[in-house]
Amino acid sequence: MSVAINPFLRNVLAVDAAMSLAAGAVSVLGAGLLAPLLGLPQPLLFWAGLFLLPWSAFLFALSRRAELSRLLLIDVIAINGLWVVASVAILVAGLVTPNVLGIAFLLVQAAAVAVLAELQFMGLRRGRLAAA
Numbered sequence: 001m002s003v004a005i006n007p008f009l010r011n012v013l014a015v016d017a018a019m020s021l022a023a024g025a026v027s028v029l030g031a032g033l034l035a036p037l038l039g040l041p042q043p044l045l046f047w048a049g050l051f052l053l054p055w056s057a058f059l060f061a062l063s064r065r066a067e068l069s070r071l072l073l074i075d076v077i078a079i080n081g082l083w084v085v086a087s088v089a090i091l092v093a094g095l096v097t098p099n100v101l102g103i104a105f106l107l108v109q110a111a112a113v114a115v116l117a118e119l120q121f122m123g124l125r126r127g128r129l130a131a132a
Helices: 007-038 042-063 070-092 100-126
Strands: 002-004 067-069
Touching (some): 042 070, 067 070, 070 100
Antiparallel strands (some): 002 067
16 A cells, blocks of 8 residues: 655655754764764764664655655654664663763654654655555
């Protein structure tokens, strides 16, 4: 089953792509500078940023389509949800011990991704089924 991509959903996917690209580039290129500033491990910043680069290209490609598989859009929303859960879980589980700025960094980016996931879900609900 496919969903027609409405302008709202197209814009949300494009914003997610742009934010992912910016965050990925900053994390990959600036991991060495950000790690001591945030109290987060440099490899975590680098590899998370590296994941975001192809993710942003994927989201941008999706935003350019006229219709999209409903399941694929649900997958995008779920992956964003997993990012949010993982961002909070590494704090709660004590897997990292960031400073106050690092905690704020993790929570703010998790909140931003949660908002994007919710907006994508709203776009999915608003989307009409494409003719089969």
